[in-house]
Structure formats: C-alpha cells, structure tokens
Amino acid sequence: MKRTQMFVLLAVCFLCAAGGQLVNGQELLNQGRYVLLIHGGAGTILREKMSPAKEKNYRLALEKALKAGYTAIKSGRPAPEAVQAAIRVLEDDSLFNAGRGAVFTHDGKNELDASIMDGKTGKAGAVAGVTVIKNPIDAAKAVMERSEHVMMAGRGAELFARECGLTIVDPRYFYTEERWQGLQRAIREDARKSKPDHSYQGTGYPDYKLGTVGAVALDQEGNLAAGTSTGGMTNKKFGRIGDSPVIGAGTYAKNQTAAVSCTGWGEYFIRSVAAYDLSALMEYQNMPVAAAGEAVMKKIGALGGDGGLIALDQNGNAAMPFNTAGMYRAAITNDGKTEIYIYKD
Amino acid sequence: MKRTQMFVLLAVCFLCAAGGQLVNGQELLNQGRYVLLIHGGAGTILREKMSPAKEKNYRLALEKALKAGYTAIKSGRPAPEAVQAAIRVLEDDSLFNAGRGAVFTHDGKNELDASIMDGKTGKAGAVAGVTVIKNPIDAAKAVMERSEHVMMAGRGAELFARECGLTIVDPRYFYTEERWQGLQRAIREDARKSKPDHSYQGTGYPDYKLGTVGAVALDQEGNLAAGTSTGGMTNKKFGRIGDSPVIGAGTYAKNQTAAVSCTGWGEYFIRSVAAYDLSALMEYQNMPVAAAGEAVMKKIGALGGDGGLIALDQNGNAAMPFNTAGMYRAAITNDGKTEIYIYKD
Numbered sequence: 001m002k003r004t005q006m007f008v009l010l011a012v013c014f015l016c017a018a019g020g021q022l023v024n025g026q027e028l029l030n031q032g033r034y035v036l037l038i039h040g041g042a043g044t045i046l047r048e049k050m051s052p053a054k055e056k057n058y059r060l061a062l063e064k065a066l067k068a069g070y071t072a073i074k075s076g077r078p079a080p081e082a083v084q085a086a087i088r089v090l091e092d093d094s095l096f097n098a099g100r101g102a103v104f105t106h107d108g109k110n111e112l113d114a115s116i117m118d119g120k121t122g123k124a125g126a127v128a129g130v131t132v133i134k135n136p137i138d139a140a141k142a143v144m145e146r147s148e149h150v151m152m153a154g155r156g157a158e159l160f161a162r163e164c165g166l167t168i169v170d171p172r173y174f175y176t177e178e179r180w181q182g183l184q185r186a187i188r189e190d191a192r193k194s195k196p197d198h199s200y201q202g203t204g205y206p207d208y209k210l211g212t213v214g215a216v217a218l219d220q221e222g223n224l225a226a227g228t229s230t231g232g233m234t235n236k237k238f239g240r241i242g243d244s245p246v247i248g249a250g251t252y253a254k255n256q257t258a259a260v261s262c263t264g265w266g267e268y269f270i271r272s273v274a275a276y277d278l279s280a281l282m283e284y285q286n287m288p289v290a291a292a293g294e295a296v297m298k299k300i301g302a303l304g305g306d307g308g309l310i311a312l313d314q315n316g317n318a319a320m321p322f323n324t325a326g327m328y329r330a331a332i333t334n335d336g337k338t339e340i341y342i343y344k345d
Numbered sequence: 346m347k348r349t350q351m352f353v354l355l356a357v358c359f360l361c362a363a364g365g366q367l368v369n370g371q372e373l374l375n376q377g378r379y380v381l382l383i384h385g386g387a388g389t390i391l392r393e394k395m396s397p398a399k400e401k402n403y404r405l406a407l408e409k410a411l412k413a414g415y416t417a418i419k420s421g422r423p424a425p426e427a428v429q430a431a432i433r434v435l436e437d438d439s440l441f442n443a444g445r446g447a448v449f450t451h452d453g454k455n456e457l458d459a460s461i462m463d464g465k466t467g468k469a470g471a472v473a474g475v476t477v478i479k480n481p482i483d484a485a486k487a488v489m490e491r492s493e494h495v496m497m498a499g500r501g502a503e504l505f506a507r508e509c510g511l512t513i514v515d516p517r518y519f520y521t522e523e524r525w526q527g528l529q530r531a532i533r534e535d536a537r538k539s540k541p542d543h544s545y546q547g548t549g550y551p552d553y554k555l556g557t558v559g560a561v562a563l564d565q566e567g568n569l570a571a572g573t574s575t576g577g578m579t580n581k582k583f584g585r586i587g588d589s590p591v592i593g594a595g596t597y598a599k600n601q602t603a604a605v606s607c608t609g610w611g612e613y614f615i616r617s618v619a620a621y622d623l624s625a626l627m628e629y630q631n632m633p634v635a636a637a638g639e640a641v642m643k644k645i646g647a648l649g650g651d652g653g654l655i656a657l658d659q660n661g662n663a664a665m666p667f668n669t670a671g672m673y674r675a676a677i678t679n680d681g682k683t684e685i686y687i688y689k690d
Contacts, residue, residue: 128473147583150616151585151587153584154474157583160583237504242496246591248593248594280622280625280629281629
C-alpha cells in the first residue's frame, strides 16, 4: 500500500517536473501563482458543433467573470467575495445554467441551487430549490454569514433572502427561449421511451445537465474559498437536489488543502463526496492538488459518472480535470494573465 | 508526519489490546462481531433528570429497534433492509425526534429528513423537508433503489413516495403534545432574547436538536449500510436542512471502510463532512474505526459543535463516540447479545 502511494507520488512529481502543471492533459500556460479559477460546466462540448460567434460569446463571458473576481482580489477583498463576484457574472449571463438562463424542471419552473464555503473559517452556506432570488450565490453567502445554518431550501430560503435584502425577481426573469425549447425536447424524448419506471429517471441526456458554474479563489491574505451555482438538470422531477448545494460534494474549501467546485452528473459527485475527497487526499495522503483532482475524477468515471472540477491550493497551484468532451473553464494569475479553455485539446 | 501516524496507530493498538474496544471511554462488553448499532440522538441527557419509567421506555424502544434490524440480518436480508427495519421502529416511536414525535418548525409543522447508503454499491438516497410520508427512511430507500437521483426535497419527494406506494399520512400523525409544548417554549425563549439578528438564529438550545435516529448494519454477506432520520431542530426556520439527509455529512457507508450515522448539531457535521471524513481516515490513514470515530468527534468539538456518531466496519468492529452528556445508543452482536447505553458512564 505504502509502496503504491510512493509510486503515485513519484509519478506525479515526474510529470510536474517534466511539463509544469498538467491539467487533464492540458498544460496551464502561466507559471505564475493562480488566484482565481472558474468553470461554466462540463459536457459534450464539441468544436465541430460550436459556431465561432457562440464560442466568442462564451469566451467573453468567462473573461468578464474572471475580471470581476480578479478585481475583488486585487482590491484586497476576501476570497468568498471574489468567488461571489465571479459567479454573479456567470449567473447573470444566460449562456450558463445558473441564475438567468437556468434549465427548466419538468413542471416548467427554474429551481436554483448554490453554495459557498470559506476556507479560512470553515463556514459554509447553501440554498436549494429557490425560484425568485436573482443571484442564488448571494443567498448562499448570506446563509453562511448571516445565519447559524448551512443549508436552506425552497420558500424558507427565499424568505430568508428577502429578509436579508437580496434582490428578488419574478420567476419569469430566469426564462430563456433556448432553455424552454430544451425542456420541450426532453419531454418529447421522455414520451418516446417505453421503460415503465421512466418517470423516475430522465437524467440520461448527456447535455441536459450541462452548465453549472463555479469559482475558486485565493485572496491576498492567502485564504481560499469555493462556490458553485446551478439550475440543475433539464426536466428534473421530484424536487431533485444535485451536488451543487451539497457541501463536500459540489463545493468545499479549506485553507490547508484546497478550494474545490464541481460540475457534472451530480448524483455521482454526491455519492463520491467528490469535493471533500479531493481535500482528504491532499490532507491524508499528501497528494498535490493536481494529482488529487485527477484521482477524484478517475473515481467518478469508474462509477459511470461524468463531469469535471476546478481546484486551487494556497500556493496558487491549479487543477481543472474533467472526463467529458469539454468544460468551459478559465484561470487568472496573480499578475493578471488569463487563460480560457473550452475543449479537451 | 509519518512518525505521528505510526504513534497514533500504536497507541490505539495498545488500548485495544489492553481493554477491548474503547467506545468513548466506555467499553463495549461483548467480544463478538457487532452486526447492528443504533442511536436515538445525543445531547444533554442526564441521569438525575431521567425518571426510571422514562429510562425504561427508552431502553425498551432501543431494544425493539435492535431486534427488528437483527431479525432482518438473521433472515439473510441485505444490510440496507436491516437499517430500514431498525429506523422504522424508532420513527414510529414518539420518544425520538424522527417520524412520529418529530419536533416542530417555527411555523408549527413537522418537516422530516432521512437518508440511507448502501456500502456495497455506493448508492444512496435521501429526502429532505417531507411532511406526509409516514416513514421517511422508506422514502430515502426508495430514492436510492427506484430513482436515478440521490436527493429529493419537499413536495417533489412526497409525490415520488406516493408514486412508489409508500404510506402517506395526514401531517397531524406526527403531532405529539410534548413536542408542541417544546415549540411553545422555544418561541417564548426567542421572544425574550434581544439580539437584532435573532430571527436568523434560534439553534442554540442545547436539547432542541436532540433525538435524530440512525442505524448501521453488517449483513451475513459482509456488506455494510447506514441510515439516519430526523425531525431536525425545534423552531427551525427558513427551510433549514441539517446533516441527516446529506450524504457524507450525516450518513455514509462503504464496505471497504465503515458504515456511519451521525447525530448532533447538524451544521458542524456538514461543515466537517463528518461521516465521510471517518471513512477517509480509515481508507487514507489506515486508522481503525474506533480511532477514526474519535478523531472526527474531536474535530467537531474543536469547531464548537456537539453530538455523536455510530460506526461499524466489515469485521464487526464498532464505535459510538459522542461529546455530549449522553447518547441513546445500542448494539447487537452476531450471536444476539445486546448492549444498551444512555449516559456517558
């Protein structure tokens, strides 16, 4: 056992020494200290199916989110604020499945989940199944900072957000024609299937769970934070809650290890306790963040799950592994150099 | 670091060799292989405040739950069924804060949470905030076995339970006079306090979060399972979700490590990812189950949280650590010997 661990560690060190930081086979170009990573979801994102105009929009949105988080960091704001600033931009952008542009449930609603964790204090906040809070990440942060609770759901969470003075919107604010058509396609797809227990399924559409957003940040005081926000899966039923609002599954942060935000097929990330597992591998097996990220995604894949994650440690080492065709992802270093990626290679 | 680990391991081995299994300073008496552990919550349970009649009722209830789970195991049923059988008894008994006898929310409702995990398959199911399902543990098991989801909340979860043919009851079924009076006391207590942000708090009553129930089982094929069920905290607001329905926090099971069910101040167990952390300590640091359980409870205590947990490994080694004055807990070995404990000593 110990020999195996040693071997893995040596192999990882060799890879790092040989080519800098390997991020799912793709090297992060900058050698500086990363201070913010973001993702906009992992899934079947293929170059041949992407128009240049659409790709440009995604890149612009990711860059705008990076800049918002980076500005917070450079202003000396704490890591949770940088995470919040980046995620707000992605929530407000209808390209992503979070905030405006979220996918629809089977009943034609937008039910949003979000969570945030502060790596310095170990405090966390999450909201699940909210329908009228403009920026769910704001609500998650308010739960963390202004309540003794960690997780609030549904109307109760909305009442809390209202009492905190957060922006409340008509549920129609979240509507986009593209997502609505996505629901109609999913419902037609459902009707064509004949499995008798199908009404309990409906999660198998590769891209109907795409587009969760997340951010991990390292502030000027060396503190970490992580956050995630999502609209969940198209056509979801039964008040399904995915991994995004589950601390330990979709989001986790601890200064001594890493800040982590996950995206993908949520059920597998919950069963794997994915975000905390990455931290545990670093803490208990002395794995570097990149190796821990790869190990977690390998386990998810072995279970049959797919998706990706972003992770950042206190030294600015970054990892963005995924096992799908693509993941919208971007990074910025302490000196402001940005990198934006979409496909696997 | 490695020297420290070695020392801890040696110290634990010495303790085990010297006096059998140490369970929070209290030795489990039987030397046999434990097959089922249950708990009925941890909190300020003081011998001087307990009447002999009440204590007898608790002991009888715990024994009845043990027997129900044990019968399932002896009949060759899989571990999740044994967990379900034991928890159903505790849910049906109004002594415990789960199922009938659950505490009331601020709005005078009983909102129930439950979860279950199968250590063999790694599958899991959970429901949160349900109000009409007689046995929430049945619903959690149905989510695990009959859906592709892990977590369902509120009315959606209830609709699913109904479609699965589970027993649906009028919400008044859960009512008990004692819990109702408990809510009235909590509301009066609230009114006396003057903190301006108090409406977001209300979790500080030591025993208003007491009484979550849970079970961990080892079946005849050597498979593990864990489950937890609760009514949450008296006077809870804002759709608060505690650790009980959160896989990794309140419940976790993996054949290679342990089955774990937690009880206590849920927010601390979520932030600590407590149940999975116990498993990670066993898997990544080769800790025995008892040492891992103690380590997890020590971390919860260091954060300011309180509660306890039960954990069982594939060899029938058991741990039931807690850092409160008492925890309703019981264990049964493969040969049917039972042990029932309430206080610390």
